[in-house]
Amino acid sequence: MPEISAGDTAWVLMSAALVMLMTPGLAFFYGGLVRRKNVLSTIMHSFFILGLVSVTWVLWGYTLAFGPDTGLGLIGGFEWLGLEGVTGEPSSVYATTIPHLAFMAFQMMFAIITPALISGAFAERKRFKAFVLFAVAWSTLVYAPIAHWVWSPDGWLFGLGVLDFAGGTVVHLASGVAALVAALFIGRRSGLIAPATEPHDVPMTVLGAGLLWFGWFGFNAGSALGANGLAATAFATTNTAAAMAAITWVTISWLHRGTPSVLGAAIGAVAGLVAITPAAGYVTPAAAILIGLGVGVVCYGAALLRLRSRVDDALDVFSVHGVGGAFGAIATGVFATVAVNAAGVDGLIAGNPSQVFVQVVAVVAVGLYSAVSTGLILLVINLVVPIRVPGPAEEAGLDLAQHGEVAYQP
């Protein structure tokens, strides 16, 4: 029986709490970006998922994602349904120095925030009931299998040798692509002439970005699954990439639009955090600077392209999480080195160009699966509950039309 480490356990439990805080942080981040008539509904999409996916993860999500494989490396079985057999003793497979329940709880927080990320793409016009059903279906049919592919020792992408330290493909690419599909499926917001609306509360968004940045230390450094040097590496690379991407985005917007955008600083930081997520435990802090620089440029360009398109991804989820996740996954294949993490592999710069190919395979597989299955889920749910609210409700705002509440009294 593996022995429990008090230090590792304390760090992973603390990290789980940090990641939990990211979902309310995301609620603020998104809440500030929408118009004031939709702020409560936008916050609710994240906050409700905190409850919803917590329960589904305990009931069936964890066993599908991390349970013993069913044979093809595609999904886990039902051995751990309802967390049967998942106890305070360590797992023999995952994080063997901490209680299995601590690992489960840490992973639960990832499962929670991932569908919440998608909510920003079809914000301001989706029906709450439909979104609840979507979140249940998506976390079960999309998130759990992809997590199994990448993080289960029996998963087919794990077997291929893909490097994804904390969820660049599992969390960000999967949700970013799903967001694009959702935005295309539901259509543009009514009455929208320009490609975007003005945020109703930039300070709220910056507060949300700050909470996300804080929680991301748990997301990435916690993924070391121990209180050790690898966690310190991931902590350092995470902060470095976020910082570099934030100042890069601000610089580009300053040159492009003539002003150093506060909103750009917040979005740039999030883009940096997204990109460093798969790489955090495999690259050096110097590489994190290059990753932050690269993702700042790439995601800014993606956001500009989106603005010029007809796609109403309301809060630029695809531009930041989809593009940033794919960029980070491929950058991991470029910058990874066993000098940082002996359990990883070398990347392109360290003399192993084939790792880039493996990372590209993972990006394509996860992106395609997320796109197709998200589309199918939306089609089916739309037959049961129309996903889009009626025009008058959209005009009145979802806070009042869907929740019977308003955020701000006149």
Place this chain on the structure above:
Amino acid sequence: MVIAALVSFVILLVAWILAPSEAAAQAAQQPIAVEPDPEQMPVAA
């Protein structure tokens, strides 16, 4: 115990499907101040 937990969740799921989806249909028709859509600065700026 696990079966009971699953059943309890399914009960909630059914309740969500049956619950009113336009809870504020009447409220939405009340005269309210609808803010105009400012279509100015891009979100990603």
